[in-house]
Amino acid sequence: MSYYKIENLEQYFKHYNKSIREPRKFWGKIAEENFTWYQQWEKVVDFNMADAEVKWFTDAKVNITKNCIDRHLSKRGEKTAIIFEPNNPSEEALHITYNELYERVSKMANVLREQGVRKGDRVCIYLPMIPELAVSVLACARIGAIHSVVFAGFSASAVSARINDCECKMVITSDGGYRGNKTIDLKGIVDEALETCPSVEKVLVAKRTNTEVKMKDGRDIWLQPLLDAALDNSVAEIMDAEDPLFILYTSGSTGKPKGMVHTTAGYMVYTAYTFKNVFSHEENDIFWCTADIGWITGHSYILYGPLLNGGTTVIFEGVPSYPDFSRFWDIIEKHKITQFYTAPTAIRSLAKESLDYIQKYPLKSLKVIGSVGEPINEEAWHWFNDHVGDKRCPVVDTWWQTETGGIMI
Numbered sequence: 001m002s003y004y005k006i007e008n009l010e011q012y013f014k015h016y017n018k019s020i021r022e023p024r025k026f027w028g029k030i031a032e033e034n035f036t037w038y039q040q041w042e043k044v045v046d047f048n049m050a051d052a053e054v055k056w057f058t059d060a061k062v063n064i065t066k067n068c069i070d071r072h073l074s075k076r077g078e079k080t081a082i083i084f085e086p087n088n089p090s091e092e093a094l095h096i097t098y099n100e101l102y103e104r105v106s107k108m109a110n111v112l113r114e115q116g117v118r119k120g121d122r123v124c125i126y127l128p129m130i131p132e133l134a135v136s137v138l139a140c141a142r143i144g145a146i147h148s149v150v151f152a153g154f155s156a157s158a159v160s161a162r163i164n165d166c167e168c169k170m171v172i173t174s175d176g177g178y179r180g181n182k183t184i185d186l187k188g189i190v191d192e193a194l195e196t197c198p199s200v201e202k203v204l205v206a207k208r209t210n211t212e213v214k215m216k217d218g219r220d221i222w223l224q225p226l227l228d229a230a231l232d233n234s235v236a237e238i239m240d241a242e243d244p245l246f247i248l249y250t251s252g253s254t255g256k257p258k259g260m261v262h263t264t265a266g267y268m269v270y271t272a273y274t275f276k277n278v279f280s281h282e283e284n285d286i287f288w289c290t291a292d293i294g295w296i297t298g299h300s301y302i303l304y305g306p307l308l309n310g311g312t313t314v315i316f317e318g319v320p321s322y323p324d325f326s327r328f329w330d331i332i333e334k335h336k337i338t339q340f341y342t343a344p345t346a347i348r349s350l351a352k353e354s355l356d357y358i359q360k361y362p363l364k365s366l367k368v369i370g371s372v373g374e375p376i377n378e379e380a381w382h383w384f385n386d387h388v389g390d391k392r393c394p395v396v397d398t399w400w401q402t403e404t405g406g407i408m409i
Helices: 009-021 023-034 064-068 070-076 098-114 131-143 156-166 186-196 223-229 264-278 296-308 327-335 344-351 378-388
Strands: 043-048 053-058 080-085 094-097 122-126 146-149 170-174 177-179 182-184 202-206 220-222 244-249 259-263 286-289 312-316 339-342 368-371 395-399
Touching: 009 023, 023 043, 023 264, 053 264, 064 070, 064 131, 064 264, 064 296, 070 098, 080 098, 080 131, 080 327, 094 098, 098 131, 098 223, 122 131, 122 156, 122 186, 131 146, 131 170, 131 244, 131 296, 131 312, 146 156, 156 186, 156 244, 156 259, 170 186, 186 202, 202 223, 220 223, 244 264, 244 296, 259 264, 264 296, 286 296, 286 327, 296 312, 312 327, 327 339, 344 378, 368 378, 378 395
Parallel strands: 080 312, 122 146, 122 170, 146 244, 170 202, 202 220, 286 312, 286 339, 339 368, 368 395
Antiparallel strands: 043 053, 080 094, 177 182, 244 259
8 A cells, every 4th residue: 555645534544544553664665665775774763862863774876866856757758847927927938848858847947056065065046036046955965965945025124134144145036026016126135235244255146037147246147157068967965864954044133033854755745745645646746835945935835846746836926916916816717726735814804995906806726825924814714715716626734934834724
């Protein structure tokens, strides 16, 4: 019996009880049967609760991008991995296949290596929700660099604090970003932040808004010419199961931001497993999490979870209110989204608007809907269930913190 896919409630309880009674056997079987490893583990889990130390898949060797991309190429090479939906609905959406994603990530990985980034180096990624963000994250993981994604709405002081705390060697940013009817000067924010960041040696700059920016000689480099010259294949770094994969900082709303380190193998197995089963993911589904990749939800359920399962995931650059309050429903209908995962804050704001915005869209493709962020209130839940899920879609009610990576209800 495979533990990886839960088919019904009875099977759920069987699997849950197995995971409690025999966790090593349960997670070991899932890890062995569903992922590609360079070397298997000595122990599934090793822990010392007195010292709060937990290690998963001790001494195993793996690379998460081999599991996100390479192993899908033979059967899913021409399947869409990422749908990029731009801020402006008049700009055509971009479909990136698994073959194309492999080439893009390989090129970016080779660029990072050529610019001196090595295994264990920290790279700050401060980009809008564009394909380069996903590619940069995966390229870091491919070469063993530790990515630290900073939400592209944060200020220069917030960026500076995060860069200095983990001593980033490189920053990847863009000339600017679009957010509704606004243009954000991301490069200007980075320039201000780096006035107090001595560890940064290089800044790679992607073009998105084509606005004029200042480029510092010897530090700042346009990204696209480097990508154009790079090879489109790359060797994935062999990582230890407990090697750090990424650092993600808390918002700082309750004090100084804290950098949470997520290691490789345990995160990989659990994120893939929860994505598969919480959202009842099937081969031809189109999954959309409206979060930003700058949050843990975005890391896990925009990028790693869907790609580990060979899925199709949507990256949305814009906001739910632009050009009007029907944008979410238009995207669901346009791409035939099957699982829709958004925040209670977004649900509450959309519920305040006229039902005319949503009632012109059938939304029949939806199979599962979910809320993520803070706990959802009763009124928002009922509006979501009634008008988005049409009282027929299961509602996945969740909340998350950067420290935990998600609590499923």
